[in-house]
Amino acid sequence: MNLVIATTVELAAVTTVLLLVLATPLAWWLARSRRWWSEIIGAISALPLVLPPTVIGFYVLVALGPASPLMALLHPFGIHTLAFSFSGLVIGSLFYSLPFAVQPLRTAFEAIGDRPLDLAATMGAGPMDRFFSIGLPMARRGFLSAAILVFAHTVGEFGVVLMIGGSIPGKTEVLSIRIYQLVEALQYGEAHRIAAGLVVFAFLTLLALLLVERRIRGVQP
Amino acid sequence: MIEVALADRAGEGFRLNVDFSVPAEGITALLGPSASGKTSILRALAGLDRRPGVIRFDGETWQDRHSFWPAHRRQVGYVMQGHTLLPHLSVAGNLDYAARRNPAGPFDRDDIIARTGISGLLERKPHRLSGGEGQRAAIARALLGQPRLLLLDEPLSGVDSEGRAELLAALAGLFNTIVIPVIYVSHDLGEVAALTRRIISLRAGQIERITLAG
Numbered sequence: 503m504n505l506v507i508a509t510t511v512e513l514a515a516v517t518t519v520l521l522l523v524l525a526t527p528l529a530w531w532l533a534r535s536r537r538w539w540s541e542i543i544g545a546i547s548a549l550p551l552v553l554p555p556t557v558i559g560f561y562v563l564v565a566l567g568p569a570s571p572l573m574a575l576l577h578p579f580g581i582h583t584l585a586f587s588f589s590g591l592v593i594g595s596l597f598y599s600l601p602f603a604v605q606p607l608r609t610a611f612e613a614i615g616d617r618p619l620d621l622a623a624t625m626g627a628g629p630m631d632r633f634f635s636i637g638l639p640m641a642r643r644g645f646l647s648a649a650i651l652v653f654a655h656t657v658g659e660f661g662v663v664l665m666i667g668g669s670i671p672g673k674t675e676v677l678s679i680r681i682y683q684l685v686e687a688l689q690y691g692e693a694h695r696i697a698a699g700l701v702v703f704a705f706l707t708l709l710a711l712l713l714v715e716r717r718i719r720g721v722q723p
Numbered sequence: 724m725i726e727v728a729l730a731d732r733a734g735e736g737f738r739l740n741v742d743f744s745v746p747a748e749g750i751t752a753l754l755g756p757s758a759s760g761k762t763s764i765l766r767a768l769a770g771l772d773r774r775p776g777v778i779r780f781d782g783e784t785w786q787d788r789h790s791f792w793p794a795h796r797r798q799v800g801y802v803m804q805g806h807t808l809l810p811h812l813s814v815a816g817n818l819d820y821a822a823r824r825n826p827a828g829p830f831d832r833d834d835i836i837a838r839t840g841i842s843g844l845l846e847r848k849p850h851r852l853s854g855g856e857g858q859r860a861a862i863a864r865a866l867l868g869q870p871r872l873l874l875l876d877e878p879l880s881g882v883d884s885e886g887r888a889e890l891l892a893a894l895a896g897l898f899n900t901i902v903i904p905v906i907y908v909s910h911d912l913g914e915v916a917a918l919t920r921r922i923i924s925l926r927a928g929q930i931e932r933i934t935l936a937g
Contacts, residue, residue, distance in 0.1 A: 510742065575912035617807070618810070620769075620771050620803075621803065621807060621809065622790045623770070623793065624770075624771070624795075624797075624799055624808070624868070625795075625820060625825070625864075625868045626795050626798065626821075626824035626825050626868060627820075627824060628793075631824075635820070640810070640926065
């Protein structure tokens with residue numbers, strides 16, 4: 503049981519850290535781009551919101567399987583497949599939770615507006631400098647929202663991890679899958695304990711998120 | 724000289740079409756009602772908007788058909804209309820933001836702080852400043868960016884009526900002693916006349932009259 507919790511938390515934590523790093527430049531570009539076709543990229547990055555998780559899981563599984571051309575690139579490094587591995591789960595989770603990082607970050611970056619960035623430019627700050635000295639600090643609460651959402655959403659995923667991970671104890675078995683297996687084995691009592699724990703966790707997460715957003719509205723004039 | 728020749732392509736809505744040269748010293752005022760093109764000219768000079776045309780400063784071509792220097796390479800101090808300090812930094816943080824990126828130049832930090840009268844405000848956050856205090860801090864910050872040209876957009880707007888006369892006098896004193904050219908935008912002839920006799924009057928994106936006395 504503790505092993506399952508550890509795997510779940512580790513997956514959510516690794517996904518959160520990686521996704522914040524990867525989604526930040528994308529969200530910044532989406533927030534600042536004035537070209538209409540940037541919304542094509544915006545729509546693609548939001549696709550996981552509406553696709554069934556099994557679709558994401560299926561494609562990631564195919565891409566990480568031994569026959570995939572993507573994996574062929576990794577053959578020289580002795581890697582033949584990432585399916586049914588923790589790394590595979592992380593990759594699937596990155597896709598699955600991408601919109602939950604991009605949306606709050608993009609909103610936070612857009613809320614900065616052009617003026618502080620224009621002012622910074624007149625003071626000699628180039629594009630990268632403006633991103634680090636204006637974009638990141640002024641959007642810091644967006645990062646908090648994104649981190650909370652991604653973490654919680656990754657803990658709650660089921661379809662993707664089932665497709666890619668296969669529920670190997672200690673490696674790829676997470677809480678949501680454990681519940682499913684307990685119910686199939688008619689062990690309702692144990693299923694209840696985990697399910698109730700996840701309800702409490704989800705509630706506390708959303709409460710934290712709303713409090714963060716309340717602070718954003720209250721503090722910024 | 725500061726040479727500005729900007730002509731938007733014909734189309735619907737506002738169209739800027741101006742051509743003027745003024746000495747790269749002293750104060751030049753751009754005077755006109757709202758939507759006359761004052762701010763558009765400042766933004767083009769600062770390098771924030773690229774409009775069709777040519778801008779030269781002291782023999783350097785800042786933009787023409789083939790080239791465009793972005794804002795961060797022009798060394799222009801710009802005091803925008805309204806709230807213009809970076810909201811996540813204190814007044815001192817705002818000054819440092821400009822100073823750190825422009826370490827060398829004629830403007831001394833302590834001297835500028837004293838002359839803009841903001842020594843008591845350094846630790847404050849921008850949202851805790853009055854309109855006049857915010858403008859003084861913004862002007863100090865613009866100068867600590869060691870600009871070669873200072874642009875001010877309606878610096879007295881947002882300042883209460885008592886503060887206006889005082890700030891205007893302070894600005895006149897400051898401009899008399901600084902070595903860089905100033906372009907000062909306002910809709911108020913009385914305000915402009917107190918500062919300079921070199922006035923470009925604008926209306927609907929066109930130059931209505933140029934007064935170059937003095």
